[in-house]
Amino acid sequence: MVKRKYIFDTIEEAFCKYAYQPLETPSMENLSTLMGKYGEEGDQLLFRILDSGDFLRGKASEIVKDQWNKGSASISAALRNQIAEKGLRYDLTVPFARFVVQHRNELTFPFKRYQIQPVWRADKPQKGRYREFYQCDGDVIGTDSLLNEVELIQIIDEVFTRLGLDVTIKINNRKILKGLAEHIEQPDKFMDLTMSIDKLDKMGHEGVKQEMQQRGITPEAVEKITPFLFLEGSNSEKLESLRRMMFQEEGGKGIEESQEILEYADVLKLNNVLEFDPKLARGLDYYTGTIFEVQTNEMEMGSICGGGRYDDLTGVFGLKDVSGVGISFGAERIFDVMERLARFPKRMQPSARIMFVNFGRKEARKALEVLQALRQASIESEIYPDAAKMKKQMSYANNKSIAYVGMIGEDEIDKGVITVKNMETGEQKQVDLEELKALLSG
RNA sequence: GUGGAUGUAGCUCAGUUGGUUAGAGCGCUGGAUUGUGGUUCCAGAGGGCGUGGGUUCAAAUCCCAUCUUCCACCCCA
Numbered sequence: 001m002v003k004r005k006y007i008f009d010t011i012e013e014a015f016c017k018y019a020y021q022p023l024e025t026p027s028m029e030n031l032s033t034l035m036g037k038y039g040e041e042g043d044q045l046l047f048r049i050l051d052s053g054d055f056l057r058g059k060a061s062e063i064v065k066d067q068w069n070k071g072s073a074s075i076s077a078a079l080r081n082q083i084a085e086k087g088l089r090y091d092l093t094v095p096f097a098r099f100v101v102q103h104r105n106e107l108t109f110p111f112k113r114y115q116i117q118p119v120w121r122a123d124k125p126q127k128g129r130y131r132e133f134y135q136c137d138g139d140v141i142g143t144d145s146l147l148n149e150v151e152l153i154q155i156i157d158e159v160f161t162r163l164g165l166d167v168t169i170k171i172n173n174r175k176i177l178k179g180l181a182e183h184i185e186q187p188d189k190f191m192d193l194t195m196s197i198d199k200l201d202k203m204g205h206e207g208v209k210q211e212m213q214q215r216g217i218t219p220e221a222v223e224k225i226t227p228f229l230f231l232e233g234s235n236s237e238k239l240e241s242l243r244r245m246m247f248q249e250e251g252g253k254g255i256e257e258s259q260e261i262l263e264y265a266d267v268l269k270l271n272n273v274l275e276f277d278p279k280l281a282r283g284l285d286y287y288t289g290t291i292f293e294v295q296t297n298e299m300e301m302g303s304i305c306g307g308g309r310y311d312d313l314t315g316v317f318g319l320k321d322v323s324g325v326g327i328s329f330g331a332e333r334i335f336d337v338m339e340r341l342a343r344f345p346k347r348m349q350p351s352a353r354i355m356f357v358n359f360g361r362k363e364a365r366k367a368l369e370v371l372q373a374l375r376q377a378s379i380e381s382e383i384y385p386d387a388a389k390m391k392k393q394m395s396y397a398n399n400k401s402i403a404y405v406g407m408i409g410e411d412e413i414d415k416g417v418i419t420v421k422n423m424e425t426g427e428q429k430q431v432d433l434e435e436l437k438a439l440l441s442g
Numbered sequence: 443g444u445g446g447a448u449g450u451a452g453c454u455c456a457g458u459u460g461g462u463u464a465g466a467g468c469g470c471u472g473g474a475u476u477g478u479g480g481u482u483c484c485a486g487a488g489g490g491c492g493u494g495g496g497u498u499c500a501a502a503u504c505c506c507a508u509c510u511u512c513c514a515c516c517c518c519a
Contacts (some may be wrong), residue, residue: 038518039517041516041517041518042517042518044443044517045517045518091519119519121517121518121519123443123516123517123518124443125511125512126512126513126514127512127513127514128518128519129517129518129519130519133519134519135519136519195517282518284518302518302519303518303519304519305519306518306519328519329519330518330519331519332519333519334519357477357478359477389476390476390477390478390479391475391478391479392479393478393479394478394479394480395479395480396479397479398479398480399479399480405478405479407477407478409477411477419477421478421479423479423480424480426478426479426480428478
């Protein structure tokens with residue numbers, strides 16, 4: 001928990017610094033607002049919430065019979081759609097879009113918000129994938145300026161720098177991929193194309209070629225794509241080669257946008273590598289412009305942060321022509337990476353500088369007085385809650401690596417002193433309150 | 443959704459081709475040290491072997507079902 005909070009705090013501080021507003025939305029949404037936003041796979045991965053009440057009465061047998069007669073592939077699926085109208089959110093972006101539309105009259109645009117909340121996906125959990133996980137989203141909505149993309153890159157860079165992780169920030173533009181689909185004269189294969197390209201790292205060139213053909217892309221087209229997959233050189237060199245290969249209006253626009261972002265980013269001194277990668281795809285349907293993905297350079301792990309621009313996410317909720325761009329940090333994955341690489345700072349647990357041994361009621365009263373004074377001087381301190389055996393109290397202090405142990409027993413009360421023991425050296429001496437304060441703040 | 447593993451003490455795991463009283467390390471408790479931890483030594487507590495069936499004279503062990511967690515594919519943070 002402490003570690004998780006550390007990640008959240010780091011992200012939150014970064015967003016605050018760039019003037020993003022905090023926002024939370026309910027865990028549940030109407031299924032109608034969730035469905036159809038995440039591609040066909042996405043709908044399958046939604047957790048549905050069963051309606052309340054006796055929802056099967058008079059309905060179940062008819063639905064089942066109806067589907068049976070139709071020879072439906074999945075009767076359960078049909079039934080499912082009739083008995084659940086709410087679902088758990090799948091990400092934070094779509095509920096955010098819904099929120100923006102609903103409150104459009106109260107918000108000042110461009111609207112920037114960050115949101116740190118759990119999301120749920122009904123797939124099989126495994127390494128780096130959970131049924132429930134936290135996302136930390138930041139979005140800017142109501143502006144199509146590419147400065148926002150740049151700002152998000154800065155935030156990503158800042159967060160990972162502060163967490164002490166070495167990452168690569170990859171960017172691409174959906175318009176380039178779209179241009180590519182037009183370039184091979186199969187614009188309808190846009191989604192198939194991007195999904196295949198995305199697998200290059202995993203399956204290799206041959207695998208991707210096969211994948212593309214399986215998805216109905218003609219062999220000539222596959223050959224035509226090959227040079228795009230092996231662009232070399234610096235970001236600007238890659239952009240230059242792309243420009244020479246592609247003439248479509250749409251693709252050209254994507255190239256221009258990427259170029260503009262990279263030019264802006266040049267002014268910034270980023271700590272991490274910003275790489276333009278025309279192979280970057282991303283499965284979410286709603287992205288239309290720039291897309292981001294962040295990967296650690298230090299171990300094998302899926303992306304730990306991703307995002308992109310969506311030109312018309314609010315359109316489906318009845319608010320047209322509002323462009324937004326956002327990113328999402330995958331807290332759980334970042335946690336896993338930090339844990340594996342042991343990157344969490346050592347002293348994160350709030351731990352006292354001094355612990356007082358509890359000798360009983362009378363002695364504890366005296367200790368409380370001292371504690372009060374220490375705390376007023378901002379010295380983190382505590383008293384063991386029970387008058388347990390000394391040995392137990394000492395090992396508690398030891399296990400929590402508390403630097404000093406203070407003892408106020410009968411003798412000390414009589415003499416008006418405090419016995420303080422240095423837990424590292426084992427040294428022990430008697431001091432008064434002022435000396436104790438000096439010792440502990442030094 | 444497809445395929446493969448896993449489940450034994452608080453934790454990490456042993457447990458042979460079914461065979462008496464199910465083990466270890468760490469942790470915990472007590473003692474050596476009644477107001478002194480971290481080191482050492484001694485002793486002790488703690489287990490319906492995931493759940494429900496079945497086979498057998500006998501099941502942690504074999505069979506079936508179910509749940510959990512994990513891994514690969516798909517996809518994703």
